[in-house]
Amino acid sequence: MLRFKFILIFIFSIFNIFALDKKYPIVEDKSDLKILNPSLKDRNTLKLRLSNGMKVYLISDKNTDKSAAAISVLAGSWDDPKEFPGMAHFCEHMLFKGSKKYPSETEYMKFIWDNSGIPNAYTASDRTVYMFSINHLAFDEAIDRLSHFFKDPLFDPSHIAKELYAVDQEHSKNLENDGRRVHMVSKEIGNQNHPNSKFSTGNAKTLQSIPPAELRKWYEKHYSANQMALVIYSNKDLDELTQMVVEKFTPIANIGKDPVTTKETIFNKENTGKITYIKPISNIQFLLLEWELDRKFTDDETKSADLIAYTLKRGQKNSLLEILKREHLAEDVDIAFEKAGLDQSLFLLEIKLTDLGIKNVSKVISRCFEAINNLKKSSIPNYLFHEMKTMSKLNYEYQAHQDAFEFVSEHAANLLYEDLSTYPKKTVMPTQYNSENINELLDSLNFSSSQIYLIADPKKTKMKLDNKEKWTKAKYSVKELDKSLQNRLSKNPTNPNIKLPEPNSFIPTNLQMDATKDNFTNEKKPAKIVDNDFATIFYLKDDKYKVPQVSWHFQIKDEIFDEDVRSDVLKDLYVKALLEKLA
Template identity: 30%
Template sequence: MLFSQEAAWQRLLLVVVAALALTACSSVDGEAPQPVQSPNDDYQYRYLVLDNQLPVLLISDTDAPKAAASLDVMVGSGDNPSGRGGLAHFLEHMLFLGTDKYPDAAEYEQYITEHGGSRNAYTSFEHTNYFFDINAEFLPEALDRFAQFFIAPRFDAQYVDREKNAVQAEYQMGITSDGRRGLDVLQEVMNPEHPFSQFSVGSLETLADRPDSSIREEMIAFYNKHYSANAMRLVVLGNESLDELEALVTPMFNAVPNRDYQPPQIEAPLFKDADLPLLVQVEPQATSRSLSASFQIPDFRDDYHVKPANYLSNLLGHEGTGSLLSQLKAEGLAESLSAGAGLGWRGGALLSINVTLTEAGAADYDRVLQLIFDYVAMLREAGPQQRLYEEQSALAALSFRFREESSAIGYVSALSSGMHYYAPEDILRGPYIMDDYRADELSSLLEYVRPERALVVFTDKTAMTDRKSQYYEVAYSAQTLAGERVAGWEVPVEPAVFALPAPNPFIAEDVSLVAISEDNPEIPERRLEQQRQTIWFQQDDEFRIPKGALYVNFRSPLVGGTPENAASALMYTNLLQDSVNELTYPALLAGLNFSFYKHSQGVSLRLSGYTDKQEVLLAQLVEAIRSPQFSEDRFENIRRNMIRNLENAVAKRPSSQVIDDLREAILYGQWGEQAIINGLKQLSLEDLQQYSTAFWASATAESLLFGNYTAGAPASLATTLEPLLASGEPVSLPPLEVLKLAPGENLQYTVAVDHSDSVIAWYLQGGGNSYADRAATALAGQVTKSGFFQQLRTEQQLGYVVSSFSWAQLDVPALVLLIQSPSHSAPEVSTAMSEFMARVPGELDAAQFERHKAALVNDLRRPDKNLWERAEFYWQSIAKKQYQFDDKQRLADTISGVALDDWLAYFQQHFLHQAHSLQVVTAGRWGKFPDLGAQRLDSAAQIKADHARYVIQ
């Protein structure tokens, strides 16, 4: 095996070297080096630096249906002035609200939405990143509006208080988020001289005017200091040629002022040596148990050809045989583990090992730390391994070789941020480069991962606490450790239990493309149909990569009929996935993804990635399913972890909890958290084994093969799956069903959410589920999206979460209006929603309506970006029995034919006068519910009992 693996590496490295040689670095007129691109990338790129020292990357895709742009500024919450927590974040909000050239605060959002686009921004510790996409032909106008943010923003005083309220709402929304709460504690215990110790989000208190200074004046001063062309990076993607893009972008963005801002190096350590090792104990809001061990390391971002932190993180986070996680699971101490340098700054980074603990792990987390440091000691003694480094390097290079198209908006946003760290020629391949093995550098990194340098954070309800954090009132304690306890972390584990990863058996050796058969169908066709098996097949003749999607849906009536069956199916898929984790983890590293999960009518198995070793992995998985190795200990740990995760739903964002309640209320066979918890609590391993036997006795399999497969692949797949399936006639399945609201029906579902905010999710079902109903309802979502946000969030300041969207479930269309408000009661929110809906018909003109139609149609007709998007559409079509695979086209055609008058009549009938209405409401601190004459119910079961249903065959 080792010999063949080494041969595979030699072939793979030759492929990678040859591929990279095809795309050598070039320059434009000798002025600037140009990015090296993947041989699988058919975009055209141009890197240039404008006269104002703004670096720009232009991307031309002549077939692009959507254009996109992103500008990243090297400034973030770490740059907030002392005492002004949230100022960088507040500035990000204010930039969207009008410029000298486009003074209307709603104009940018409206223009983007009406032309099929979206826009957003984020503020991190070091970056503020702005981005948008739009139907490609409208890029020039959108880009002009975007450029003005960085040239002449208005910062209108009338919006200052409103956006401070929005920031306050965002802050309050995170009060129950353990992620935000954990960060609040971390910032409180870190070195106060480090700029990352400042409050990030902001609040009414930190953004309040002071006697000697207004927040608006300080914000403008902050903008004028940091928003400098030389500290920005711009990426623009369009369907124009590179010359046309350059001619468009240059005059617009040359006007951005260059203030010659140079982000300062951060000299202060995140933690002082005298404060380490530091043990921080945190009491979470949710019932979560975790342990993290973090270590300050140098800033390796400039050393991206070596990537020492990536090398070490890969070993620390490995999940195969002999790994740290394997031993933690064997001792019943942990459920999962991750590692990486997630937090970085100009001067250093924080390398963290994060462990999700079992109850036993929480009770003995010193043992977890002992195992962590023993594993690190093994790595230190073994020293750097060139074999492992080259394995990581070659897999990363192979990923770049077969880079696939992603969403335009995500692509430009990631590139603009990365441009700060990569040389121009490496902008595209920088995240993939790992071609400079330096044993001394890899060894030196391990010297930072020692007990005396550790920040240990233990999070559990049993945590010993003695104080509360300032902003999120998190109970915690912090203690500098020394002596026997720390020494105990370094006691070697006897006998030795750890080993370096073995050579990866799933690395693709053959990355050639199969020949397309003459009888390859234009859409997937059934290549096999038996009593219990159906296989759909199509070779990919468009994306042409050595990868494929192998999806199998095992349907059974023993999944959604009762909450007990649903709990059993959920437990079974989790336990099976866990039992094969050490087998599938190397496959994941080799670009071969696996998942096994429950859905409404059964369980699905998915393999995706390089096709070369898929058959090998599938055969091993089938054998694991046929002869499962389930231990009582793992069963119990996973069962308890699942129950805990379901109980932790109370810590989710309130608006998310309400949407979950809405979904349960309208979908039959959908069960709430408590019903599943009850099912899990009464489930034993013996029960589960009996359930799995009954499941497979009743199961049928429907599969899809799409990608780089030979014509013989369906027959081979059928043979592999056959041992899992019983013989005989298939068992009939109950249909999928959706609640059917009657015209004029008005229901109110009151739910309890442990949060002070009020939340309303107003579900307005379409008049039916025909293409005409789906088209009219989708248009309702598109037409209301921008105005609902602008009027109820920006103008009325009802809350941070304010959204209107089309929400079809199993193709039953609906419009949902969603608001989470920290400042208004549910009756006030409901009234504002109703008033907005009543204004919609009178505020829509014919030109706007045509733009909204075009936006929807363009999105539906947009070509699939990659093989996986195409496969997902095929798979969903098969599940819905839409075997012509033309659902999107038919819906687009229907939308194109909708006239304004007809749509207005539909809107008024089905969303105003005879609405099919269900409001899901949590009252928050006010304790009040809207009084709209609705029938008030307090359980999803009550709503679904004896109600009409859409039956989805």
């Protein structure tokens, strides 16, 4: 009888597998990246493509303290209708205000908060992402509530006025955010035919006349399952997570939406090769150089733009930053490749200026282009690519436990842009060294194609600002670069004092842990290995985490560290200098 019962259960299970398989083909995992951190050894993943086209990435982790979910939609502020700036952002807000199954406008948020969770969402240029984390026991009910955002939202007209106020408050909060103010100025001086020029946040003025029917119409046009990605992270088994996802998310409509693209450039060519002065709210002073890259580099699997950024800011002796510091012109440099939209991207170089740097901003600009031109002349050595690739791989393999909320938010956003089968390999790692891509990118980084911003007090820049950005009222002015600087930059100057990074001898080649009994003990107290007039040094063997990392903790005691103000200032200066030397 037991054998017969087993056969019946087995047949039923097989039937269920085939029945569910029609609703979600399992996607073969073609990413060969492996997590080697022992604390994450029990983590399992599964990739599904639901019958409605939705990408699904499931992560089962018995050691996570919270369950979390995030769903991203390939629809954002660039999809806003011209007559209603901020529509995508307002739609994001309204989806929290109830569904047919859960009509109360506070139901979702209250349920998450009551179960020690965090709910949130954000709207970017080409995507909107909804996410939450919560106690494990409440996860199933939270998932059901989230799924109804995309199955039967109410868009109740009675909630519109209240949510308009919330959007307006969010805009008001951004008025004193210098990063947002610079962003809005860049929109205003950019190509007005590009959707990037739109007022992406919106406020009560731009949104107050939206008919509820128009809001629903926009939602139904832009929210489609085939342009969504769902990430689930929980302590539940993969089978249980699969059943939950198939049941809750397969009913979401697939309208067969194609990604929205534009042939317009983000930059306005009339303002490239010029400098825009912006008055900040806070006491900051930055020089920002931006370039709009060729579209083919937005999803470049070789990550050549990232390699250029990595090379320029690696922090070696005689780097761009060290030269600027030596000349007392700058305190810090940040360089990055940034995805601006689905198929458009920017290359950014940001310098934190000293007062002397503001007075000599032409010299700072010149040093930046000299560093770039050095690379044009020498190109980038292959060893720097392998160094970047090696570290990207090691950082993934030995990643630490991440906060569940941040974890799903990050993965849901990234998953929109990579094929599910290879994810996350192409997001994490470059594929190969490509000298043609590198040289083409470097050639495009010239002053005539750049947008340059100086964000500093006008009293220091001695510049009269004669424009006000429409929405934030940020004062700015667009000016021609100094003629002598233009002439110098047109000759592609180089600088022999700015050097290429040497090979990093500290890049590990073998991270296999020696887990023999002699190397991992159960010692609970550190062993004293040095004890003399100079120092006392303790060593504690790691028998818990077993990752290829060392944790150093230094405590320096000396009579010179008195409690007076001068001593405190000297200590701070010493620590700052030491950190800069070690960076």
